[in-house]
Amino acid sequence: MSINLIDAEPGQLAQILDVGSKPSQMWTDSELGLMLNHQLDAPLFMDLSGVPRMEGASSAGACDDPSFRTLRFADVFFDQGSVEVLRLIKDYAKGSMIGKADEALPESIGLMLYYLAIAAALVQHGVKITQLSDKELAEGLTWASDQSWASKPAHALLENGRRSLDREARAR
Amino acid sequence: MARMQPVDFPTTHWSLVDRAAATRGGRDALGELLTRYAPALRAYLVRSHRLQPDEADDLLQEFILQKAVRDNLMTHADRRRGRFRTFLLTVLDNFYVSHLRRQHAQRRAPSRPLVSLSQTEYDAASSAPEGRSSFDVEWGRAVIDRALDLMEAECASSDRPDLWGVFVARVVDPILNGREPIPYDQLVAEFGYPTPSTASNALVTSKRMFARLLRCVVGEYARDDEEIEEEILLLRKILSTPSA
Structure with missing residues (x-):
């Protein structure tokens, strides 16, 4: 399957060169959007079984619930997910960014899942499942919300999460 | 070529x-x-x-x-x-x-x-002075050609032909032939990956491999890491210039 570059235009060659010269831009926005959609549509149990709890053991047993095997990431984020499962997803996202190269999620996808889980816990349960300060969390939610490759439901959840955070901060 | x-x-x-x-x-x-x-x-x-x-x-x-x-x-x-x-x-x-x-x-x-x-x-x-654009374009072509050759060979010798396949399907073919990148779920079926995430990570690995080999190729005639980076940037500029 050798590649023939004889007829390649200089602009096409530049694009190939870009692949090797911009490690920080591994993914186009459309690729990231595609990956996020794949991840949102993936069954939770495939990724979350065996995820170590990073912040306490309150999620123990979540994976044993029979409904867990039928849930997708999108179900938990956009419909209803328990705080335990959202915490589990947050821990999974955090860990997935530091895994081995072949297993790790792209950092942007990991961060997006991380903030979606936190936003979902804020919106659905009014619970903050992170030790980030309000300011740090607000910045993170704003970053995630600014990503053009995130889906509309993801944008809406992140915006609502940001508003919930503001409301909670004002109430304190 | x-x-x-x-x-x-x-x-x-x-x-x-x-x-x-x-x-x-x-x-x-x-x-x-x-x-x-x-x-x-x-x-x-x-x-x-x-x-x-x-x-x-x-x-x-x-x-x-x-x-x-x-x-x-x-x-x-x-x-x-x-x-x-x-x-x-x-x-x-x-x-x-x-x-x-x-x-x-x-x-x-x-x-x-x-x-x-x-x-x-x-x-x-x-x-x-610099500026012989047709020569520089052909030089850039030879550099990329060499890096691709080495990558294909390395993927084959390390028993990871999937990395080459994913790289061609997601990067090279769309750029050279204007085709849509093959969806990740299709790559899952084609290469036997367990999940689309694994397929996307294989693409990351393959891009890193190409980046490394590109630097090796330029390193054959550049003096040090700094000159390698400069040369790649310069070739990119030359190839991106419409009149090149």
């Missing part, structure tokens, strides 16, 4: 050019390097000096033989004064001028010996 067989490749940025200047065995390395970039030199002779392709081939063959094998070209290069690529092209220009002089002289006195370049001419070559 003829496909070249991958050869043993330096794992460090030990420049072939430096080897060529330092050792007799390095002349073989320089010969190899010049042969690798012969398509770029040939295209330049055809386009800039309007030679017929077979004339360009003959001249190049003579250039490589004389410069790499007989003159040890690199002992003349002052690499603080210009890029190897620019130096090489200007030496070729001067060689072409000598070739014309020689032809002219032979018509008048057939037994006259070959004309060699003076040190002054080499010095002029070392400080020649």
Whole structure:
């Protein structure tokens, strides 16, 4: 399957060169959007079984619930997910960014899942499942919300999460 | 462009050019390097000096033989004064001028010996300006071609043909043929990955591999890491320029 570059235009060659010269831009926005959609549509149990709890053991047993095997990431984020499962997803996202190269999620996808889980816990349960300060969390939610490759439901959840955070901060 | 067989490749940025200047065995390395970039030199002779392709081939063959094998070209290069690529092209220009002089002289006195370049001419070559775009485009083409060759070979030898397949399907084919990248779920089916995430991570791995090999290829003629980065940026600029 050798590649023939004889007829390649200089602009096409530049694009190939870009692949090797911009490690920080591994993914186009459309690729990231595609990956996020794949991840949102993936069954939770495939990724979350065996995820170590990073912040306490309150999620123990979540994976044993029979409904867990039928849930997708999108179900938990956009419909209803328990705080335990959202915490589990947050821990999974955090860990997935530091895994081995072949297993790790792209950092942007990991961060997006991380903030979606936190936003979902804020919106659905009014619970903050992170030790980030309000300011740090607000910045993170704003970053995630600014990503053009995130889906509309993801944008809406992140915006609502940001508003919930503001409301909670004002109430304190 | 003829496909070249991958050869043993330096794992460090030990420049072939430096080897060529330092050792007799390095002349073989320089010969190899010049042969690798012969398509770029040939295209330049055809386009800039309007030679017929077979004339360009003959001249190049003579250039490589004389410069790499007989003159040890690199002992003349002052690499603080210009890029190897620019130096090489200007030496070729001067060689072409000598070739014309020689032809002219032979018509008048057939037994006259070959004309060699003076040190002054080499010095002029070392400080020649950039800007021969057709040559630079062909050079960039050869660099990328070489990196792709090495990547395909490395994927095969490390029993990871999937990495090459994913790279072609998601990067090279869409760029060269304007096709939509193959969706990750299709790659899952084709290469037996457990999840689309695994497929996307294979793409990350393959891109990193290409980036590493690209630097190795440029490292054959660049001095150090900094010059490698500069050269890649410069080639990118040249290739991105509409008139190139």
